[in-house]
Amino acid sequence: MIRLTTIARGASLLLAAAxxxxxxxxxxxxxxxxxxxALSGPNASIGKEALGGAQFAVQTLNAEGVTIGGxxxxxxxxxxxxxxxxxxxxxxxxxxxxxxxxxxxxxxxxSTTTLAVLPIAEKNKRIAMSFVAAAPSVVSxxxxxxxxxxxxxxxxxxxxxxxxxxxxxxxxLAYLGRNDDWGRAAGKAIKExxxxxxxxxVVEEYFEPGSTDFYGMLTKVxxxxxxxxxxxxxxxxxxxxxKQYRELRMKPAFLSVAVIWASPTFLSAAGPTTEGIYIxxxxxxxxxxxxxxxxxxxxxxxxxxxLPFGITAYDTVRMTVEAMKKAxxxxxxxxxxxxxxxxxxxxxxxxxxxNGNQSQVVINVNEVxxxxxxxxSSLVTN
Numbered sequence: 001m002i003r004l005t006t007i008a009r010g011a012s013l014l015l016a017a018a019x020x021x022x023x024x025x026x027x028x029x030x031x032x033x034x035x036x037x038a039l040s041g042p043n044a045s046i047g048k049e050a051l052g053g054a055q056f057a058v059q060t061l062n063a064e065g066v067t068i069g070g071x072x073x074x075x076x077x078x079x080x081x082x083x084x085x086x087x088x089x090x091x092x093x094x095x096x097x098x099x100x101x102x103x104x105x106x107x108x109x110x111s112t113t114t115l116a117v118l119p120i121a122e123k124n125k126r127i128a129m130s131f132v133a134a135a136p137s138v139v140s141x142x143x144x145x146x147x148x149x150x151x152x153x154x155x156x157x158x159x160x161x162x163x164x165x166x167x168x169x170x171x172x173l174a175y176l177g178r179n180d181d182w183g184r185a186a187g188k189a190i191k192e193x194x195x196x197x198x199x200x201x202v203v204e205e206y207f208e209p210g211s212t213d214f215y216g217m218l219t220k221v222x223x224x225x226x227x228x229x230x231x232x233x234x235x236x237x238x239x240x241x242x243k244q245y246r247e248l249r250m251k252p253a254f255l256s257v258a259v260i261w262a263s264p265t266f267l268s269a270a271g272p273t274t275e276g277i278y279i280x281x282x283x284x285x286x287x288x289x290x291x292x293x294x295x296x297x298x299x300x301x302x303x304x305x306x307l308p309f310g311i312t313a314y315d316t317v318r319m320t321v322e323a324m325k326k327a328x329x330x331x332x333x334x335x336x337x338x339x340x341x342x343x344x345x346x347x348x349x350x351x352x353x354x355n356g357n358q359s360q361v362v363i364n365v366n367e368v369x370x371x372x373x374x375x376x377s378s379l380v381t382n
Contacts, residue, residue, distance in 0.1 A: 028074035031066065031330060033058070033317065034102035034126075035077055036092045036117065038109060041084035045265065046109040046132060046309050051079055053310030054106065056298060057317035066321060069328040075321065082108055089113035093120045103332045104129055104320055106313070111135035111153075118143050127332045127339075131316045132309060135181065139357045145336055149316055149351045149359040151282045153182045154189045155381060157257050159363045160230065160280040161193040163377050168253055170227035174203035176217055176241065177232035186232045186257055202226050207233075212240040218248050228253040235266055242273045255280060255365075262366060262373045263308060274368045278376075283348040283362035284308035285373050291347050315346035 038047035066073045080092030104127040107114045114133035121128040128146045134153035164170040177183030202224040205217045255278040262279045298306040327338040344351045349362045365377040
C-alpha cells in the first residue's frame with residue numbers, strides 16, 4: 001500500500017513510502033471495475049495508454065482509501081484485451097458482467113466495438129463509460145447507462161470553423177476528409193457552420209482511409225486558392241497529406257480536426273511538416289500546475305510519461321468512483337442518476353453532464369511550434 005499526497009480535488013500524487021497493511025485494509029470489500037482496452041491490434045497504442053492511466057487511478061484511490069455508503073472498498077481493475085475485434089469485445093463484456101459482476105465497464109477505444117457492447121451493458125443495467133469512442137450514437141437516448149466524458153467525433157468541428165472565420169479572417173475554406181462516417185459528418189458540420197458565418201466552401205473532397213497519395217486533391221485545392229484548409233485524417237493518411245501539402249508549398253492556414261494529431265506519437269512521426277498548423281482537440285493539451293505535478297508523479301511511479309489517453313483514463317476512473325461515493329452505493333442505476341447531476345473537477349477539466357449522458361467538453365484550438373502544441377483558443381461546448 002502506498003502513501004499519497006492529494007494535490008487537487010480529485011488529483012493525487014504518489015509517494016514511494018510503503019505502509020504496513022492495516023486491519024481496516026484487511027476488511028476492505030473488493031470493488032471490481034471492468035475495462036475493455038485493446039492491448040493488441042490496431043488500437044493497441046491507445047489501449048495501453050488508457051490501461052496505464054486507469055491502473056494509476058486505481059492505485060491512488062486505494063492509497064487514499066475508498067469508502068462508499070459507510071463500507072470501505074479495495075478497487076480492482078479487470079481488463080480484457082479485445083484486439084479491436086467486435087466478437088472479442090462482446091465476449092469480454094459478457095465475461096466482465098457474468099463472471100466478475102462489475103458495475104461499470106470502461107469502453108473500448110473503437111466506436112464500432114463500443115456500439116457492439118452497449119446493448120449488453122444496457123440489458124444488464126451496467127454503466128458503460130466511454131472516453132475514446134467518439135461516434136455521436138454512443139450516447140444516443142436509447143442507451144440509459146452509456147456515458148461519455150470526452151468529445152464526440154464532430155464536437156470540435158464548429159468551434160474550429162468559427163475560429164478560422166472569426167479570428168483568422170478566412171472567407172473561403174477547403175475540406176479534405178476521410179470517406180467514412182466521421183469524415184462525412186465533419187464535412188456536413190463544416191458546411192453548416194461556414195454557411196451560418198457567411199463563408200464559402202470552395203473545395204470538398206473525400207479520400208479512402210489509409211490513402212497516401214493526395215497530390216491530385218491538393219492541386220485542386222491550390223487552384224481554388226482558399227484562405228484555409230481543414231483536414232480530417234488519422235495517422236498514416238494524415239502524415240502523407242501534410243507532407244505533400246508542404247512539398248507543394250501551399251500557403252493557406254491548415255487546421256486538423258483529428259485530435260490524434262496533437263499526440264506526441266503523431267508529432268514525432270510527422271516531424272517538421274507540422275510546424276505552424278492548427279489542431280482542434282479536447283482538453284488534453286491544457287496545462288496547469290496540478291497536471292504538471294501529476295505528470296511528475298506518474299513518471300516517478302511508473303517510469304513512463306503520462307500521455308493524453310492515460311490522463312483521460314485517470315480522470316474517468318476517479319470521476320466514476322467519486323460518483324459512487326456521492327451516490328452512497330455501487331448500484332449502477334443510482335450511480336448513473338448521480339453522474340447526470342454532479343460536477344467533477346478532474347486534472348483536464350470540470351466534467352458536467354447537465355442531466356444528460358454527454359459531458360460538457362473543453363475544446364482547444366492549438367498551434368504547433370517547434371514540435372509542441374500550444375493552446376491559442378479555448379471554449380466549453382456540449
